Amino acid sequence: MRKNRLLIEAARMLRKEMTPQEKHLWFDFLRHYPIKICRQKIINKFVVDFCCAKAKLIIELDGSQHYTEDGLAHDAERTNILNALGFMVLRFPNKEIDSDFSSVCTKIDDIIQQRICADPTQR
Numbered sequence: 228m229r230k231n232r233l234l235i236e237a238a239r240m241l242r243k244e245m246t247p248q249e250k251h252l253w254f255d256f257l258r259h260y261p262i263k264i265c266r267q268k269i270i271n272k273f274v275v276d277f278c279c280a281k282a283k284l285i286i287e288l289d290g291s292q293h294y295t296e297d298g299l300a301h302d303a304e305r306t307n308i309l310n311a312l313g314f315m316v317l318r319f320p321n322k323e324i325d326s327d328f329s330s331v332c333t334k335i336d337d338i339i340q341q342r343i344c345a346d347p348t349q350r
Contacts, residue, residue: 231272238274241267248288248324249276256332257286262339271312273305278314282342285309286335287318315342 245253249266257264257277268278270285277286289302306316317338319331 234269234272234274238267238269241274246288246290246321248290248321251328252277252286252288252324252331255328256335260336260339262343270314271308273309275309279339282339283314284335284339284342285314285316287316288321288324289318290321 245266253266257266260279262279262281264277264279264286266277268275270278275285276288278284279286287302302318309316315338317335323331
């Protein structure tokens, strides 16, 4: 599937205008993680916050707009589509990045390691 020009532009803009929580997670953990993780990656018709292709893991940081009725419904649909493509979607509220950063990093690392070890093609 050819990537839509609008999605490419959206991904570029999102990389330039990351939220404080996205910047914190990216610059203080994910950027130097030993397994490649991309930010603002286009998958299907979505731009996801972070993606570890090797572990088939998507990491999403959720601000307040994600907790409205429409936001929850949109996220559920998006997660179902991404799950159908073989990805696990891991969501963290922005507040958790602010208040418990080390636990977030530990959880991400644990899940990546579990998913890589569980996939015999990754050994």
